[in-house]
Amino acid sequence: MADTRPGAALAEVAPPVERPGDLAGLLRPHAGSFAALVVLQVIGAVAGLAPLLAVVELGRVLLAPGPADPGRVWLVVLAGVAGLLVQLLFTAASSAIGHLLDGRVQLAFRRRLAAHLGRVPIGWFSRRRTGELAKVVGEDVSAVHPFIAHTPAELVSAFVVPLVSLVYLFTVDWRLTLITLIPVLVAVATVPLMMTAARQREQREFDAAMGRIAGSVVEFVQGIAVVKAFGGADRTHRRFVTATDEFAGTFLRWARGLAPIAAAMQTALSPPFVLLVVLAGGTALIAGGGLAPADLLPFLLLGLGLTAPVAALGHGFDAMRAAWRAVGRIRDVLAVEPLPEPARPAEPRGHRVELRGVRFGYDAEREVLRGIDLTLEPGTVTAIVGPSGSGKSTLVQLLPRFFDPTHGSITLGGVDLRELGGDRLYRTVSFVFQDIRLLRASVTDNIALAVPGAHPDQVERAARLAGVHDRVLRLPRGYDTVLDEEARLSRGEAQRIAIARALLADTPVLVLDEATAFADPQTEQAVRHALATLRAGRTIVVIAHRMETIADADTVVMLDDGSVIERGTPAELLRRNGRFAAFWRSQRGDEAR
């Protein structure tokens, strides 16, 4: 039997124990597993040399004059096989630990990011693209995967194994060891050639051309509906094709410049070339009598491994560099200052809201609110009107603390909003804004968002008041229907769900933007109902969209360019014959036509 209590799907989970801190703090609990992973990897990789050494020993025994001792031969073979087995087991165990650890670390990172994003000022989001933030939580965290799951193994096989081999080879013959290193030196010598100014310029051009392609394709796709409707599809399409062709040219230039050097490097590191060098050197040394033929074997078998570090430097670290950049973006998000919470939250007395000398700007140059003084009395409706860009939306967004004012203060029941705990604030102020966001959860959960324990009857009552109950009953599973998954609602219906949410929350202060009230007549009616029902004893602020709301308001505040230019009862303002009166007459005249 499914749990049908409101809020069951949103039920609390245990809060993670980690305290705010840097990424290192998140990694510390996993240090033990990480160490185990590295140790297992080192043992496994070094054991992987055993079969090669067994072949070397086998050669020494078989090439020695006289009949070979079968017991000793089989012992060598056995040691080699054992080494293979150890390698298999240990590297597999290390890899498994790495992947499990990776999963845990990613989960911890994501939880940490989500918790942090739940505390930054809401206004901060409006300046970011949601997609980019989602990318940090999703992809960028995934980008640490190679760091934990693959990098240790790569580093061990790129550096530890060659080092062990090198030491061993030196004990066999130092001259041939040096000869074996020749390909490595040749490869290293090509590196500066790749870093010349011309090469780097080509690399930058390449990156830029790649970026232009991505940019033009995104523009092409995102604007396509508009562009096609305006008959401009050809132009953006051409721009896109030009970017692609340009890229192809840049790419070929880049490739032609780089290809000979890259080929030289790759050839130097390739197994045939390394074997050739070893054989040539070995032949010379054997001819001079300075080297036993059997001692050539270890170089043929282990010599190839010496090139691993250079090969890894060549391209193996691309993923690591990408991971570093991703970690940088994660840190940037975690570095955003959360909205300060008071150490000792104060208790408001009553629900009078007062704005004193409130100034606010999204950036330093452009002030949106220029000194607003306003008192919102409990039990009254204040309608805010004004032309586009006058600061209406910004003003009402300060009440639920999407932003803090840059100057001045907003108090609720005599307490500055900044002194009020977040919980307390949201239990006091509810709001219905323009962009309604429904959750992919049941209708009940959506309505009972702020009151998780609400009784189904209460939820239904709120839905009835908001005029959406009948619509909900027509959904496939009524109140249990998961929105966006099993059914979609129109804008007006979504708006009514949001109103039901506010009605159920039943807070003493309500901030309302009537914006989508006209989605359809039912929604318009729901807004009217809500205002009438909630009026008693509450502090209501509404960005008015309907003339009736304005007429019924206790106070009308007319904003222009971030300042209050007129305020008073509708009747007073009409008598004053100012801006509001002019606006009112233009509207009425329009309607009567």
Place this chain on the structure above:
Amino acid sequence: MIRMLLRVLGHQYAGPVRRTVALMMATAIVEGLSYALLVPVLRALFGGDVAGARPWLAAFAAGVAIYAALRYVSDLSGFRAGTTLLRGTYRRLGDHLARLPIGWYAPARVGEVSLLAGRGVQQAMSVIAHLLSPYVSAAVTPLAIVAVMLAFDWRMGLAALLAAPLVAAIQLWTGRATAAADAERHRRDQDATARVIEYLQAQPVLRAGGRTAERFGLLDDALDELRRSSRRTMVSALPGILGLSLTVQAVLTALLVLGTYLALGGAIGPAELLAILVLAARCADPLLSLGEIGGQARGARAELAKLDTVLRTPPLPEPPDPVRPERHDLELDAVSFRHGDRLVLDGLSLAVPEGRRLAVVGPSGAGKSTLLQLLARFHDVDAGAVRIGGVDVRDVDTQDLMSRFAIVFQDVYLFDGTIEDNVRLGRPGATESEVRAAASAARLDEVIARLPDGWATPVGEGGALLSGGERQRVSIARALLKDAPVVLLDEVTSALDPVNEAAVHAGIERLMAGRTVVMVAHRLSTIRHADRIAFLDGGRIVEAGTHDELLRLGGRYAAYWEISMTPAD
């Protein structure tokens, strides 16, 4: 996978890719065969015959030189093929996207496709470009080496050959086993991303409900689910990777044991044995790398599959002999249209004479917006016909058709450019004074006067830096500038407050003057002046007439009017 790649590329771009693959195979074969020369070199050296080793060594050096030359050529060819791949894919994608019906571009699609086109293509192509050479070399070189081994000692060669079918079978099996897990993981990934976006966008309400991250179970569940599915992916890939290592190492062991046995019995010379074991060791690394390459290739395959799906979506057919409509009256003739399995319009017929205004009213989901979209051929109808000036829209060239419509929607898309760029989109060739005139007619001039950089003010992604009313004015100015004979309006003023609405209305009135207009509106006061009103419900017209006629009729429209006029009680 290669087959899907070639299909995505289309025929004209496939050639260079095939050539490159052939060159890479030749390189790998030369590498493997050149190792054959190691055997006589080693036999001579281990036998103490240094002089006898020298000619063979010289031959090996020649082999290495051929290998290096081939490799250089195939690398260059690979670069060229990489460019072709990218350019070809982009070209095909671009051409195709331009021909898809506008209706296909639902908001979710746009995000998906721009991600696919932006990063997906580059990722898929670069992975293929980077993996192709190692993959070919890892698969072909060991085979060539085994051939060499067979030539020198059939028993040892046969033992090594045993590995080939096993490795192939394991590769195939791993591919299948992980494909399912990958698909599930991808689904979880998307689910988690959707939850993260929801969590971010719903921050205001979530905080109002006291739901911080720890308490928003839906997100946390999705994140945890993600971890579990990634663990499942690993568990399902593990047997394959382990199996591959196990097979390769078992064969190495077998060769070691068999060789030792043969050597002790005198059936093979120690020099030959050692040479063959050196060759065997040369096979192991490339084979083991096959597992890793396979994993990376699967990631690219997912992107390729998405690309393939988009490219296989049928585009809007263009008429072979386009007809130019002479008039601009509109007609829907018994039109039916399905969206998925839902019948949105059901045999709907209506006509708008040239220069007249039709208002479409009705409850949510009645098919009002769809009706507008069909007029501008965002989709093709399933039955019936849409005509402009008596000509079926399917017989009109798309560009020509679009040039006849000015469309103002409720959700305005603005480019991430300046206000001027966005207005000019209406008619790129317009003169300075025409642009200014359109702006003042839409009362956009007062908005521009207030902005810090005036006309050059950037509007932000999708117009985010402007308010709803301001965006709407930009789109009206754009439509005015376009000066098209037919105007389609979709709930233009529904989200505006009275002050902005007055401004927008003035612009709309100028836009509608003397043109054929179809408007969808919920605010009954804004539509009462239309020449004709159609009340839509369930994909059919239930009432039609003038405002006064419909009120007298006392039906659905009258009831609607009633609700919006009654004061709240």
